[in-house]
Amino acid sequence: MSTSVEVVPDDPVRSSLPPSRAKTRAGRGYLTTIGLPLVSLVVFIGVWQIAASSGVWNETFVPYPSTVWKAFVDFSTTHDGVRGYQGYLLWEHLYMTLRRVFAGVLIGIALGVALGLAMGTVKWVRAVLEPWLTFLRALPPLAYFFLLVIWLGIDEAPKVTLLALAALPPAAVATTAAVLAAPVGLVEAARALGAGRKDVIRDVVIPSALPETFTGIRLSVGIAYSSVVAAELFNGLPGIGGAVKDASNYNNTPVVLVGIFAIGISGLIIDGLLRALERRVVPWRGKI
Numbered sequence: 001m002s003t004s005v006e007v008v009p010d011d012p013v014r015s016s017l018p019p020s021r022a023k024t025r026a027g028r029g030y031l032t033t034i035g036l037p038l039v040s041l042v043v044f045i046g047v048w049q050i051a052a053s054s055g056v057w058n059e060t061f062v063p064y065p066s067t068v069w070k071a072f073v074d075f076s077t078t079h080d081g082v083r084g085y086q087g088y089l090l091w092e093h094l095y096m097t098l099r100r101v102f103a104g105v106l107i108g109i110a111l112g113v114a115l116g117l118a119m120g121t122v123k124w125v126r127a128v129l130e131p132w133l134t135f136l137r138a139l140p141p142l143a144y145f146f147l148l149v150i151w152l153g154i155d156e157a158p159k160v161t162l163l164a165l166a167a168l169p170p171a172a173v174a175t176t177a178a179v180l181a182a183p184v185g186l187v188e189a190a191r192a193l194g195a196g197r198k199d200v201i202r203d204v205v206i207p208s209a210l211p212e213t214f215t216g217i218r219l220s221v222g223i224a225y226s227s228v229v230a231a232e233l234f235n236g237l238p239g240i241g242g243a244v245k246d247a248s249n250y251n252n253t254p255v256v257l258v259g260i261f262a263i264g265i266s267g268l269i270i271d272g273l274l275r276a277l278e279r280r281v282v283p284w285r286g287k288i
């Protein structure tokens with residue numbers, strides 16, 4: 001008895017193209033994903049250089065790109081007996097900030113996903129917690145950070161707590177919405193096959209909710225990271241947010257810009273890693 005296996009190509013459109021057109025399409029893809037961001041970066045630096053050279057703004061407020069680059073080099077090395085900024089190199093500031101963000105985000109996301117799952121599956125839990133989450137989500141971090149400092153002191157506890165509170169609502173709201181949007185047909189089919197409530201949640205609800213939950217996780221990380229300067233207002237050195245705050249006190253714009261770029265670029269890298277993790281963990285996104 002003979003058997004045959006049909007191999008389905010990953011991309012039928014691309015596989016049907018002749019080699020020359022396939023290479024052309026691949027080249028355009030690289031141009032879009034790599035070339036356009038590089039062009040936008042060059043344009044940004046060019047506009048920045050023109051704005052700094054125009055003389056409309058004082059160099060204290062709009063320094064030259066070369067000045068910011070020198071500040072980056074000084075921030076990252078030991079120069080004239082001075083080590084980095086306030087005694088710490090750039091990577092040491094960034095490491096402390098990332099450590100705080102990781103701890104806060106881990107706590108906030110774990111609680112947020114658990115609360116979202118409970119709110120999406122139990123109606124009375126949603127009725128009790130949803131107003132409180134909305135209330136917390138509407139508060140800017142500085143509104144309660146000073147209260148956290150009064151309660152917890154000026155060490156690491158208020159910083160991690162602030163970042164956890166910033167990360168919790170997006171994860172909870174996204175998970176709740178994803179659970180409520182679980183396909184009714186799949187749920188009913190599972191129940192018809194004899195699946196209990198726990199089985200339905202484990203085998204149907206959670207897998208269908210994971211894609212939107214990952215979106216909520218990405219939002220949580222972004223919001224927590226955007227709150228890092230507020231989290232490091234007190235005793236934030238070493239830390240990128242603390243360095244930015246300290247430099248702003250002395251109108252040290254180049255160091256402020258170096259800190260902003262460090263936060264933004266590391267945020268892009270973290271989001272890219274989360275996207276890659278999402279593609280690996282949730283390969284069925286958009287297919288159910």
